Amino acid sequence: MAPDDASLKAGRGLMNPTKWPTLGKSETALWGECQGSGKKPYQVSVDPSGPAFKCTCPSRKFPCKHGLGLMLILAEKPASFKAGDPPLWVADWLVSRKDKAEKKAEAAVEKQAAPADPAAAEKRVEKRLKRMKEGGEEMERWLSDQVRNGIATFPQLSSSHFTSLSSRLVDAQVPGLANETARLESLVHSGEGWPRRVLAQLGRMQLLAEGLKNYDSIPIGLQGDLRAYLGWSFEKEEILAYQPHVQDEWSVLGQTFIEHERLWERRTWLFGSNGKAALLLDFAHGSRTFPVPLVPGIRFKAALAFYPAAFPLRALLAETPASATVVSTPFPAYPDFNTAFEEIATALAANPWLYNIPLAIEGVTPVYQNDQWLLRDSKGAIIPLASQRLDAWELLAVSGGKPLRVFGEWNGDSLHVMSFWADHFHTFSTT
């Protein structure tokens, strides 16, 4: 209990009760007055249950030799203490101690409800937002530089032209913008017609940067969407605790796996019974094994918590999937492309940065002509089909040239079909 050997020795030196003009004790405290070097004796109080000490001596050591001395007398000569009500100076100390203890307990309770000190949390958010905004400004300057110098030389530039910006954006805690930069680079090498695709992506990045600049003044929901594209994720616990849970029967309609330096990302698309789409993102280190197995073609009951967004898509499983069966009825789908695109326009009005939009359409026929894969809807409208070669052939083989119902991701240019319905639910042999 003693802070060091010297204090203990000094304490022992005070064990003689004659050095203490008064020595008293109550149920909750010990006290004594000890003659020190000064005129007025030091007033020493001890709460042995703590133990807690209070002394009027100027020593910086804690507990001081006087407190220790009292405890030692209690241990070896308890009879030296005269029982009675504590004097006023002791009583005051005891009351103040009790108040503090209660406040501490209250604070602990409050802490449990709001885990972080809200002020500190706010400070952290401010700090991060500041760094992110600096990153966004840096990207904006970079974008302007590109357009000033001309993008004609992009295909000849080394990869570091883009990756150095990416890594600066990661440092600025906007990894989502780093991903946008990577996509920009891939579009540079996307073949004929690349300048227009690259320019559209540069424009998209400009709008993201401007969104970040005005982060504080945009609506809360849109802030959530923007955060997703900036790579500023929410704590899972926050989402589960504060977002409403949506109970439904969910069908797994599509799944892709992406690997980044041994980090596996699993993207799983779910459809609720009314066609409400949800995207689950899971991450696993080292291998492609995930704690909750989700396989396309299964259907399960669960509550999902959606991330805050103007057009909510990303969600978390709020409970373990239950009563899993197979997808045995056709999933809800739009009747044709134009109806789907009208819905997409509404979604984009809510979230202008939306990308990879889930889309289910019925009455679609795959067509292969002039080395191009297309999907044709019941009204004859055609859009490009973006799927791996064998998947596209498989879709055509199963269709037999007849209309079927497809589900996929729409990236603004083409539909990447992930599953389809023709008599029963199909995914592709490659996946």
Place this chain on the structure above:
Amino acid sequence: MSSIWTDMTSAALLGSSRGVVSVALPGSLDALLRDTTDETRLLRAAGILGLAQTAAMVPPVSEAIPESAPEDDTAVGKPELESLMGRIIQNANIDLLKEACALLKQRGFNLPARLLPRALDMGQKKTVLRSPFRDVLGKRGAWLAAQNPEWKFALLAGTETADSRIWDEGDVTQRADWLAQLRSTDSTAARELLEKSFAGEAARDRALLLPALGQNLSASDEPFLSGTLSTDRSKEVRQIAAGFLSALPESDFAKRMIARIVPCVQSAKKLLRNGTVIEPPPAFEKDWKNDALEEKPLPSHKIGERAWWLQQITQLTPLGWWEQHLKLAPDEILAAASKSEWKDALLAGFREAIKCQPSHTAWKTALLSMAGFSSEDAANLALELPPAESDAALQRILKQGDNCVVSAHIIQNADYAWSQELWLALLQALPKLLKMQDWRFRPAIVTLACRIPKALLHEEIQWPDISLFSESVADFTRTLEQRRTLHKLLPS
């Protein structure tokens, strides 16, 4: 809108430092571009337009209605069978694929639609699978193949095999099958059909079609074969024609060959009873080239020129001539030949000759039972016999179980349904073969799973624990399991 894009794209390509960028957006959108630099105006405009374009997407309309596949309800319906076929295609074991296709065909089933692209890709890469796949691709497969030039071989899948369209439009392997079929029922019609189109065929196709005449060969084929021998531009085709002509002992070709071999075979009766002295030709005569004889051996042959000439002439001489000329039976002729200092050339010639003159059964038996014949040579010869004869010969070789390379060669090349006896002979030899721990035996292990006769599919096999082979044994087990399921689902 597209002209704005064009302007913006050229501005961005060139760079705003090299020219004035005047970007304007239609209507009220333009207000969004105010109060900023030229670069930001351009970027913001691109962002807004990109978004507007996605939001206001109106896909083009195509009037052309895609052609759908003809009705066909022969695809495998059972989910277990469908998933089994998926696994078998993924396994890509050629023997197993052939067996599976044959069993499906027997039951009148075709592959499920979703597997067709994979099967078509495999058929395109592996010619041996074309014919088996064609039997189970069905009309849906042919419809699909019509849309991909790489899959031409399957254009006539699902067509009745008797359909003469196969001859006019089919893939060369399919036409060869069809021609062989016709040859077995109407040999003259087959030859006449081939003769009519022969000159117009590609060299590679001629070499694949001509072997169909090997069946029911007769003197009436001589004019076509002689013509081909003297005029065809492909050496390979001329050699096939020469081989067939050698099997017609009355042909002019056979007579010319006999005239060439006679001086090489001198009777030495006076010195030694039944003694025969062999002396290769001293020179390569000019006209020999016309009969598909080669003056120079390939360097890989490691044979002298004179021996090489002797081997070729022996190969193309009617086997019956030897019996008549020497008044000896085939085994006696071979015994005498093996004493000659030219025995390598002679025996190689005989081994080749029997391939073109397969009706001389006594020669086969004699060749196979010859002492001093290496098991490798014996195996090669046995593999060229029709299955029933081959089977018996291979059994004898496998029972020795002393050469794992030869055994591996047999396992991989005797690609027909083995008899129980042949399989049991192999099983007996197997422990010995495996314990040699020769990596060259490894690829044969998985093939073994395809050689087990149907009746023995469920017998247990004890594999010695040899780590060198553990992966192949796992492969064996998987393949065997697929075969068992296949026969369970498609009992024949």
